[in-house]
Amino acid sequence: MECPFCDNTNLSLRKFYENDLFIGIYNLRPFVEGHVLFMPKRHVDSILKLSDAEKKGLMSFANRCIFIALKYANAYQFDLILQEGEFAGQSIPHAHFHVLPRRFDDEVGISKKEWLADFSHREKSLRGNLTNEETEKIIKRLRFIAKEHAVQLEAL
Numbered sequence: 001m002e003c004p005f006c007d008n009t010n011l012s013l014r015k016f017y018e019n020d021l022f023i024g025i026y027n028l029r030p031f032v033e034g035h036v037l038f039m040p041k042r043h044v045d046s047i048l049k050l051s052d053a054e055k056k057g058l059m060s061f062a063n064r065c066i067f068i069a070l071k072y073a074n075a076y077q078f079d080l081i082l083q084e085g086e087f088a089g090q091s092i093p094h095a096h097f098h099v100l101p102r103r104f105d106d107e108v109g110i111s112k113k114e115w116l117a118d119f120s121h122r123e124k125s126l127r128g129n130l131t132n133e134e135t136e137k138i139i140k141r142l143r144f145i146a147k148e149h150a151v152q153l154e155a156l
């Protein structure tokens with residue numbers, strides 16, 4: 001199977017932020033508003049296989065994606081999720097993190113502790129896939145936020 005996170009057509013539609021090593025994209029099946037993913041550009045199935053440069057750059061890139069996603073969703077709290085391996089719920093064998101902006105009135109609607117158990121199932125079934133038009137609209141706004149806050153992002 002072709003890796004969707006190595007597919008340039010898919011990435012160019014979904015990306016809202018990137019540098020040499022990492023890319024941030026909007027999730028195809030957003031679980032909450034502002035549900036973004038970020039990942040190394042290089043195809044690795046595990047964060048344990050990151051290069052030294054990737055390990056060094058990871059948290060700073062994470063901070064920037066989180067910042068943009070929170071601005072987008074008008075939220076101040078978030079879940080940061082990494083699923084590695086089949087039993088952990090990893091569906092695409094290219095290491096990636098989920099950022100889920102969380103609000104008191106968000107759509108998760110169940111106990112904040114219990115919801116993670118439901119995450120994999122609900123991510124697939126809660127909504128249908130976004131259309132390309134919906135994605136384009138969202139990406140436009142995310143890119144605008146990234147551009148507007150370029151100075152703040154550089155400092156993260």
Ligand SMILES: [Zn+2]
Nearest residue numbers: 003006043094
């Ligand atoms: Zn890949």
